[in-house]
Amino acid sequence: MKIKYTEALIIGGGLAGLRSAIATTKKGLDTIVLSLVPVKRSHSAAAQGGMQASLANSVMGEGDNEDVHFADTVKGSDWGCDQEVARMFVQTAPKAIRELASWGVPWTRIKGGNREVVINTKRTTIKERDEAHGLINARDFGGTKKWRTCYTSDATGHTMLYAVTNEAMRLGVVIEDKKEAISLITENNQCYGAIVRDLKDGTLTAYVAKGTLIATGGYGRIYKQSTNATICKGTGHAIALEAGAYLANMEAVQFHPTPIVPSGILLTEGCRGDGGVLRDKDGYRFMPDYEPEKKDLASRDVVSRRMLEHIKKGKGVKSPYGEHLWLDISILGREHIEKNLRDVQDISKTFNGIDPADEGEKGWMPVLPMQHYSMGGIRVTPKGESVNIKGLFACGEAACWDLHGFNRLGGNSVSETVVAGMIIGDYFADFCSRNDIIIGTTVVEDELKRQDDYINYLLNLDGDEKIYDIKDRMRVIMQEKVGIFRNGKDLDDAVKELSELLEKTKHITVANKCRLLNPELEEAYKVPMMLKVALCVAKGARDRTESRGAHYREDYLKRDDKNWLNKTITYWENPDDLEPSIKYEPLDIMKMEMPPAFRGYGRKGQIIENPLSQKRQDEVDKIKAEHKGDRFELQEKLMPYDLPNGYKARNERLGVSYE
């Protein structure tokens, strides 16, 4: 039996996992990071447009601060987020970006003086302050009041991932790539590591640790069309689920407005942030008709629905791949595109033969909303620990911490990865420092043997079903029945059929009997995991009879704060169950800094109000009216929160110091 010991085990080598590893290493803990792929290839690298942090350097960001970022995030979430977590996040984000700058992220910087930008399709000159010269620039993004999204051209995730990996290497973090965790080692509801399969030679090893942190990203690949990388299969969620951990809000799935058709490769929101617009088959810019205030830059859930609504009106462009709309960035000019949107240009040229810098309709890129982000995940406390399994932590997209509620703002995810890595990484390190491995080796060996037997079991199955067909069918069901527009009947069908598919995975045959490097065997153990995750999404969506953020029910159009201001908790009670169990965790309006209200975009008059919202609003108004002192003291009165490692310190800004 192969057993390896460490103090902190981190599963997932994207930005969240690596930043957490830096936190644990800095506290002197032996740390191992496991990754499916060489870490610099993690899906974090695909984040294009930028990272939100309220630096307020640019003139278009003047007046920005944590309070404004907080309000944008809460509205964006459609009041589904944990406001305490949102506060922790906005307070730390400026520190995160400044730390990253010191690690070498070549953030695009401000040039003092006049510069030309495109606002509302018109070329406009803005004047950057001379004292801001050389500070980090920001672009506009959806659902934000200020230009707050800091960037390196449109390869922001790439430069961040390289800088964080480099820093982790400098500190000597042990990074093992081509390793896949296939189950967690638990005893008495506490986690002590994982059983790990080596993807280079197929062997199994038990990694035993004081604490285990999952940072495996999202589960987009359960959908037929997704912007996610091939590795985003939700297996991190699945091993947590199988170990008994609660997942939350799995039905909260974001569909990005502008992946390119048909490949599904993302074109960043920065395209619209920088002034690009959506057009229909007549070349008409339609978004201002639906969203007069935010136009093309309402939140992603709203823009995606408006696009499909417009296509339903017969305004889509017909193509061999179905209907789509156009994204026009040609109006930004070639110089801007070749400097700030060059990956977009490269993708469009390579995969579609379209140069988006070409003037007029020749440069328009075909786009259609597709699955993009998983707001749901492993349910954790503000400290990042699973609410029901001790010693199991999660952060980044894999977690439901919960910063995003039912819709995430663009630029907040890549920001969350590093911010959560800083905060949760620190709490995780504390846990690992304080706790011992008190698990018997027989428990470890039993779990290792169980997984070894499971692989033998899969190889010995002798049925007629085909694992690849099952996977394809799952992805089609999710696409067609658990998509942007949802209804009770389709969701009910989806749950039933997904359960049947899960049963069918027990009746497959793996043709190649090799235990080692065998891609077919990998499918055989991954697809049932994906199906369990898909069932959590579908069942959560079926039972949530309201519309909130990205979860949109045609049969329940209103956001129902009276009955549904809660988180969906899905969990797997018995290993042989064919669907998850569900319960709900209420959100406490009376503790909110910002009680539920209208978002300021999207359809009006679609809220079933909770009487407590007004009651809390009156309370908040009263506290504000009576308050004497600065905004930090006021915030403390409204909703106190904690942060570790000095992250609660105030952030300095140009012209306003630490105010």
Add this chain to the structure above:
Amino acid sequence: MSREITITALKYNPSDKNSKPTFAEYKLTETPGMTLYIALTKIKASIDHDLSSDFVCRAGICGACGMIINGKPRLACKTLTSEFKDGKIELLPLPTFKLIKDLSVDTGSWMKNMSIRVNSWIEAKEQTDITKIEKIVEPEVAQEVFELDRCIECGLCVASCSTAIMRKDFVGAVGLNRVARFQIDPHDKRTDSDFYEIIGDDEGIFGCMSLLACEDHCPKNLPLQSKIAYMRRKMVKV
């Protein structure tokens, strides 16, 4: 009008004593806009479940899917099958890297060794107080660093490099570009003498024979040769 294309791929599992290198031939119907990612995914799902290859982002961003495509090192995900007029495509794994199986190679270990060898990180001038306004960087300088930071460690430069075949520890264009990137980064305190300690030998800057294949095959069009020449001039002066 869809045509039939033929993809030939090396099949070999070095960890299996019974495995011998062979070519497998797959025939499939081309679809509009088909990339080698789409083609190989189709082959794996319906013709040969056993074929191994590395794809992650499938958008030319992550650098995972380098292979030799009709004799040239390229990213498979960014290669359209329609480019090949006779419909015949031969795939081999990247040389220089350790073969894992079929078209899958271990670029990860190679890049990790290179990164540690060239100290691929910022050696900071001072401790940063992250509550304070960030250090000023000239916009042009940030842009220059970014240009070199665009490398995706796909390994195509290494696979096309003659020195890398002869010298096992040669850091390659990827490593030399990395050093050039830190050399111009204002956050980095290292001097040219420090960098000389790292790359001032035949495994480093003096190993390059200037055959230019690295730059020819770089999918990010990085100015590798001029950066290698720049670093060589700097190192000669030390």
